[in-house]
Amino acid sequence: MVAVLNETKIDAVYSTAFKRTKNTAAPIAEVKALSVLTYEAFKESVIDSMLVKHRGETVVLVGHSNSIPWTANYLLGEKRFSDFVDSDYNNLLLISVLEKGTASVIWLNFGSPK
Numbered sequence: 001m002v003a004v005l006n007e008t009k010i011d012a013v014y015s016t017a018f019k020r021t022k023n024t025a026a027p028i029a030e031v032k033a034l035s036v037l038t039y040e041a042f043k044e045s046v047i048d049s050m051l052v053k054h055r056g057e058t059v060v061l062v063g064h065s066n067s068i069p070w071t072a073n074y075l076l077g078e079k080r081f082s083d084f085v086d087s088d089y090n091n092l093l094l095i096s097v098l099e100k101g102t103a104s105v106i107w108l109n110f111g112s113p114k
Contacts (some may be wrong), residue, residue, distance in 0.1 A: 001061075002027045004061055004092060011057035014050070015037045016064065025062040041067035047074055051100060068093060077101030 001024065010032045015025035017038050025036045040046050041063050050059060061071065063069055065088070069081035072093050075102065094106040 001092065001110075002031055004108070005060065005062070006031065009058055012037060012054055013060045016041050016067065018064075021062045021064065025060065026059055030063055042057065042070060044074060047071060048100070051097060070100040072103075072105060075100055075103040076105065077103075080105070 005028055010028065011034075013032070013034050014024050014037045015021040015027040017040075022038075029036045039050070039061070044055055050061075061068070063071065065084040065086050068091070071082050072081050072095060073079045075095055075097050081093075090109050092108040092110055094108065095103050096105075097103040
């Protein structure tokens with residue numbers, strides 16, 4: 001993820017409280033001289049707070065095969081993404097949000113092919 005986002009201005013890095021997600025978030029946070037902030041997945045109020053707090057900023061959100069599609073769908077205002085396969089760690093969703101429900105998504109798949 002660091003190689004993909006290296007040239008991108010990052011304002012905040014969030015991860016769920018699990019060790020694996022924190023370990024995924026840590027390298028990009030370190031390169032950008034940021035701390036990894038913890039968030040609770042599947043909470044609309046948490047995502048809404050992030051939208052307010054980071055309006056106009058770029059945020060990295062590290063989650064799980066079910067929580068990232070859920071978050072994308074919440075931001076899009078429609079169910080466009082199903083859960084990812086648990087063994088697939090190569091997904092990166094770039095979501096631009098002007099307002100919740102009017103987001104756009106670019107879906108990248110990086111890393112080694114299976």
